[in-house]
Amino acid sequence: MTVVDAKCPGPKIKLKGKKFSAMLVTKPSNIHYLTRVSASHGVLILAGNRRKLFLDGRYLAEAGKTAYGNVEILDQKKMPEAIKKIKKLGFEGEDVSVARLGRMKRKYKNTKFIQTINEIENYRRVKNPDELRKILHACSITRKILKRIPGLLKTGRTEIEIVFEIIRLALALGADGMAFDPIVAFGENTAHPHHHPGQRKFKKGDLVQIDMGVRYQGYLSDFSRVYFTGKPSPEQKKVYLAVSEAKKKAESKVRPGISNRRLDQAAREVLKSYGFGKDFTHALGHGVGLDIHEMPSLSNKAPLVRLKKNEVITIEPGVYLEGKWGIRVEDTIIVR
Known part of the structure; x- marks a missing residue:
């Protein structure tokens, strides 16, 4: 049985020097890597060492048991409010479809979406x-x-x-x-x-x-x-x-x-x-x-x-x- 240390922080990701202040992570394996939570549907907002994971009701209780200490688990209904506060938001270009990006741009007109390629995957290369x-x-x-x-x-x-x-x-x-x-x-x-x-x-x-x-x-x-x-x-x-x-x-x-x-x-x-x-x-x-x-x-x-x-x-x-x-x-x- 694996013992989960709830106080343990997730892998460090540096966004300093990027063209965006926060990043929208949608790829399930990247979400797992950054939060230790497995979910088929979820969205993570990464901002420095702070992580907000938005999930639907199916995953909320279980996610709280496995997530790293620096991950805040939130109901997905709260995600729009969080995105609206971000002026420049990176997103995973190889995971977000053109249609999905279009919907996000129409919904969050004051947020600039900036494409990233393999931003998290590069960190994942070296295993701990x-x-x-x-x-x-x-x-x-x-x-x-x-x-x-x-x-x-x-x-x-x-x-x-x-x-x-x-x-x-x-x-x-x-x-x-x-x-x-x-x-x-x-x-x-x-x-x-x-x-x-x-x-x-x-x-x-x-x-x-x-x-x-x-x-x-x-x-x-x-x-x-x-x-x-x-x-x-x-x-x-x-x-x-x-x-x-x-x-x-x-x-x-x-x-x-x-x-x-x-x-x-x-x-x-x-x-x-x-x-x-x-x-x-x-x-x-x-x-x-x-x-x-x-x-x-x-x-x-x-x-x-x-x-x-x-x-x-x-x-x-x-x-x-x-x-x-x-x-x-x-x-x-x-x-x-």
């Missing part, structure tokens, strides 16, 4: 010890499930049936839920990185790809494993070796200060040396935390950023041979 503890526990549950996969693979079972078994195991092992819909792919379906599990039945000899993660106290894990249920072909052996070597090469370079593009390049160089450079069709990885895809994106096409100590990222090289099969191996790791 409590966040790392939760992520590591989610990873531990995930590894236990992946070790049990071979025992679930029975002739005639469908991909969807294995998905249900994974969810059952996750809950039985203490997860709060899944990080995302598990990917279970048999045979030729493994050639699609984001395959949607269906009624394809397992048969002995199939290549099996599992991509999954769990949620524990709000924080997520993300892993991928491939299972050979028969004797792998020479080509499958070669691809597995290439993917494993690419993953190992990239992981060996993970450290504070290295760029996201350099990590991606390191893995691609290995796959290219094996002749599979064009068959790696997605980014090497991404950040993980309250969301399954967080900053940074480990891609040579993404904006250049450098890793920071105690970021949590995935490393997931893969090779996909259209019409045949694919192999991807992924781990969630901490930048040390």
Whole structure:
């Protein structure tokens, strides 16, 4: 059981020097990060170290039990009065729709709304010890499930049936839920990185790809494993070796200060040396935390950023041979 320290303040966010004096936070994961409150609907006004969280009646009582000490929990009916007092208000550009922004501008004509991009997400990149503890526990549950996969693979079972078994195991092992819909792919379906599990039945000899993660106290894990249920072909052996070597090469370079593009390049160089450079069709990885895809994106096409100590990222090289099969191996790791 987690003991909540009601006096503990939330993460420090600096608005000094910005073009606005307060910020409207609407993205649920950002609200959770700043307040420790999980709610599907809510609005947070952030002003220096002061935080006002506006919720409807469904969440008010529970929020008061979990919120940080510097968070004031208020009925959402009081939000208009608070916004009207703010002359310049930042908002989350990637979360607020054009229609919603238009409604706010019409309602609060004396308030200037200023768009921000990844303002809170940049703070979320570096995890504190409590966040790392939760992520590591989610990873531990995930590894236990992946070790049990071979025992679930029975002739005639469908991909969807294995998905249900994974969810059952996750809950039985203490997860709060899944990080995302598990990917279970048999045979030729493994050639699609984001395959949607269906009624394809397992048969002995199939290549099996599992991509999954769990949620524990709000924080997520993300892993991928491939299972050979028969004797792998020479080509499958070669691809597995290439993917494993690419993953190992990239992981060996993970450290504070290295760029996201350099990590991606390191893995691609290995796959290219094996002749599979064009068959790696997605980014090497991404950040993980309250969301399954967080900053940074480990891609040579993404904006250049450098890793920071105690970021949590995935490393997931893969090779996909259209019409045949694919192999991807992924781990969630901490930048040390």
